[in-house]
Amino acid sequence: MITQFRDWDLNRHAYAKEWKERTGGKVMGYFCTYVPEEILYAANILPVRILGSHEQNDVTEPHIFGMFCPFCRDCLAQGLKGRYDYLDGIMIAQSCLHIRQAYTSWTKHIPIDFQYYLPMPNNVQSPHATPYLTAEYIQFKEAVEKWIGKEITPDDLQRGIDIMNENRSLIHEIYNYKKMDNPPLSGEESMEVAITQQMVDKREHSVAMRKLLDEIAAGGKSTKNTSGTRLMILGSENDDIPFVRMVESVNGTVVTDDHCIGTRYFWNNVEPGEDLITSIAQRYIDRPACPSKDWIERTRIPHILSIAKEFGVKGAIVIQQKFCDPHELDIPAIIKSLNANDIKTLFLEFDVTVPLGQFKIRVEAFLEMLQEDDLF
Numbered sequence: 001m002i003t004q005f006r007d008w009d010l011n012r013h014a015y016a017k018e019w020k021e022r023t024g025g026k027v028m029g030y031f032c033t034y035v036p037e038e039i040l041y042a043a044n045i046l047p048v049r050i051l052g053s054h055e056q057n058d059v060t061e062p063h064i065f066g067m068f069c070p071f072c073r074d075c076l077a078q079g080l081k082g083r084y085d086y087l088d089g090i091m092i093a094q095s096c097l098h099i100r101q102a103y104t105s106w107t108k109h110i111p112i113d114f115q116y117y118l119p120m121p122n123n124v125q126s127p128h129a130t131p132y133l134t135a136e137y138i139q140f141k142e143a144v145e146k147w148i149g150k151e152i153t154p155d156d157l158q159r160g161i162d163i164m165n166e167n168r169s170l171i172h173e174i175y176n177y178k179k180m181d182n183p184p185l186s187g188e189e190s191m192e193v194a195i196t197q198q199m200v201d202k203r204e205h206s207v208a209m210r211k212l213l214d215e216i217a218a219g220g221k222s223t224k225n226t227s228g229t230r231l232m233i234l235g236s237e238n239d240d241i242p243f244v245r246m247v248e249s250v251n252g253t254v255v256t257d258d259h260c261i262g263t264r265y266f267w268n269n270v271e272p273g274e275d276l277i278t279s280i281a282q283r284y285i286d287r288p289a290c291p292s293k294d295w296i297e298r299t300r301i302p303h304i305l306s307i308a309k310e311f312g313v314k315g316a317i318v319i320q321q322k323f324c325d326p327h328e329l330d331i332p333a334i335i336k337s338l339n340a341n342d343i344k345t346l347f348l349e350f351d352v353t354v355p356l357g358q359f360k361i362r363v364e365a366f367l368e369m370l371q372e373d374d375l376f
């Protein structure tokens with residue numbers, strides 16, 4: 001059922017190169033999920049999120065201090081090793097300082113045709129945030145038009161919005177199935193669908209998701225055990241599939257998440273408004289916040305609690321990429337709120353590679369504790 005997504009995930013660079021050859025289009029590498037992909041699709045550019053490879057590297061040390069998070073060092077390593085040598089452009093929308101450092105270093109050391117730093121307000125709760133971001137998007141659109149030598153029309157923008165909205169709505173349908181007892185997909189499998197959303201042409205990805213949904217509607221089901229203790233994963237960036245596989249091998253079932261590879265990326269759609277660029281900006285202002293943008297009011301806690309309830313979560317694995325300041329600040333309050341709502345938590349610190357053996361023992365002990373709770 002899931003082979004296509006797995007294949008895309010494992011062969012992400014070959015896919016992008018093949019896409020380029022097939023379409024003659026440009027490919028834009030991007031850091032962080034605040035990048036308005038709607039505008040890139042409007043320009044017929046393929047957005048590809050820069051992700052790491054979970055291998056130790058010896059190339060980033062001269063460029064980025066070792067106390068920056070392992071995820072952003074792993075991302076930069078991919079660029080320095082030439083694995084994204086097919087990119088035509090590179091961009092970031094401001095989120096945290098760590099990933100911005102990876103972007104800056106990339107632009108300094110890896111020659112590329114187009115680069116763009118897109119300011120994205122941290123105070124998304126300010127009344128000025130949407131007009132500010134709209135003005136930034138207008139400038140960004142003009143820069144892209146100059147680069148591709150073609151105007152982006154309102155019809156193009158509407159097409160970009162439709163492509164993104166359709167793709168986000170379809171993955172919601174897939175996640176809805178994960179609310180069931182013994183869901184038809186394991187956490188590992190739904191993660192493969194979510195990760196590939198960020199690197200494959202969304203039109204092709206949506207076709208594959210429709211096919212998957214048809215198979216599920218016809219009674220198709222994962223060959224993996226999905227009747228384990230219902231878990232949520234939340235916190236820093238996490239695209240570590242072997243970790244999720246390990247959790248599910250010891251009778252946990254990951255039914256939902258709050259991280260930027262999963263729900264935070266696709267949770268809300270662009271709502272139609274009078275002006276298309278403003279509507280896109282509003283979507284990125286309103287999306288579930290990452291910790292660096294969650295103030296003055298803390299919106300993440302009620303959002304996480306509501307997802308946990310919706311998906312019938314028993315326990316949460318809270319992940320922090322080592323040295324990730326935004327999540328480090330956020331996590332204590334989140335753990336406190338989850339625990340106060342009878343959701344037990346296991347905190348794990350991630351590095352470029354994770355000690356699966358040690359983590360397995362801790363996850364097993366955590367699951368045992370949750371299963372004992374069920375007995376009383």
Ligand code: SF4
Nearest residue numbers: 069096098099236324
């Ligand atoms: S938010 Fe955390 S995990 Fe994400 S790039 Fe910043 S420091 Fe790294």
